[in-house]
Amino acid sequence: MDRLTLLETLATTLDEGSINRAAQRRGLTQSAASQQIKSLETLLGHELLLRTPRGVKATRAGELVYAHAQSLLGGYDRLTAELDAQSDQVSGRFSISTSRFMAQALLGPMLMELDTPYPDLNIVMRIEDRLVDVVRENYDLAIRTGSLGDTDGVGRKIGELETVLFATPAYLDQIGRPSCPEDMQRLKYIQHHEDHTMGYFPLTRDGETYQAPIRVGFTADDTDLIMRAVTKGSGYSRAPRLVVQDGLIDGSFEEILPDHAAPNKDIFAVYPSRHALDRRHKVVIDGFLDRLRSSATSEISPPLVQDHAITA
Structure with missing residues (x-):
């Protein structure tokens, strides 16, 4: 088996912290992934992984091999990508x-x-x-x-994608519809983990930018979960308009401060x-x-x- 394959299996295992998850990502059985790591350890003459109750981590030798593996694999990927770029075929x-x-x-x-x-x-x-x-x-x-x-x-x-702030009409009936950016403090924001609001959202109207205060009530990294939370009436969120446009049309959702533009994504x-x-x-x-x-x-x-x- 080629050495790049062995290095890739080791790097994936350390990235995932688990031989089983690495095997799934690589399309291998767990035993095949374990055998590849053992073959690499035999080839290099060093133990590379430590098994713990929470998964696996690198030994000191494993950390060194992992660092070189990333460099070698990255260089190989760039090489193949640049070779592919010389072809005009779409295949x-x-x-x-x-x-x-x-x-x-x-x-x-x-x-x-x-x-x-x-x-x-x-x-x-x-x-x-x-x-x-x-x-x-x-x-x-x-x-x-x-x-x-x-x-x-x-x-x-x-x-760029146009985004909107939105909630259910029932939630806005209960909390009260904001009439200006400062009123956003009353509402709970359901946030995607990638958002970095720093406590405020810049909203634009007639060329002027207003800082709307953000009160985060829930954060998740799953967009479906965020949409379910909004639908349930747990708060409001921000999404690309094309994601929620059907709900805005049929009344399931309502745009908040529609005369103010939210930041594009x-x-x-x-x-x-x-x-x-x-x-x-x-x-x-x-x-x-x-x-x-x-x-x-x-x-x-x-x-x-x-x-x-x-x-x-």
Whole structure:
């Protein structure tokens, strides 16, 4: 077995803190993953992992090997990406990471439509409401909103999403509808863990920005859980307009301070290397932006999209 495979299994195990979770991520059985780590320990002549009741952690030798493994694997991924970028063909395996919202509302449906024009393109999409490292975790592309996170890859802003503050009418009947940004203090904010409000939201009206106070009542990293909490009447939240536009139309949700604009949410494309952009990236990103533009309805203002050109 090649040494890069052994190093990748070790790095994944330490990232996950568990041989079992690493095996699942690598598509292996737990025994196969354990055998690969033993083979690496035999090859290097050092014990690399310590088993604990909470999982596994690196020995001192394991920490050294892990650091070099990250560098070697990242270099190999950049090498293969740059080789792929020399080809104009839209074919082969193409791995994408994105959030649940992006996958369900925009990216997933668009990717399924690529099968007809590009039958040799093998899309592998993982839905993860966390910020991945496209280099270390061997992704060709990640589509993210809000924050890039900690990654060795290259991020490029490709657009923006209009967002709104929203709640159920019943919750606003109970608490009282804010008439100005200062009134937001009365309401409980249901926050996504990526949001960094610092106690205030900048709301814009007629070119002026107002700082609306934020009182956080609940924080979660799962968008479905946040939507359920809002629907239950636990508070209000912020989301892309296209996510809640059906609820705004049928009255399930109500926009808060509709004459004030909430901050837009940036959309980023993240890839392993600035030299790694090839025809596949362009096809996927252009298709995604086309889908975003077409998501507008006549009843709701269209989502704001500001393109930043990508060349391949």
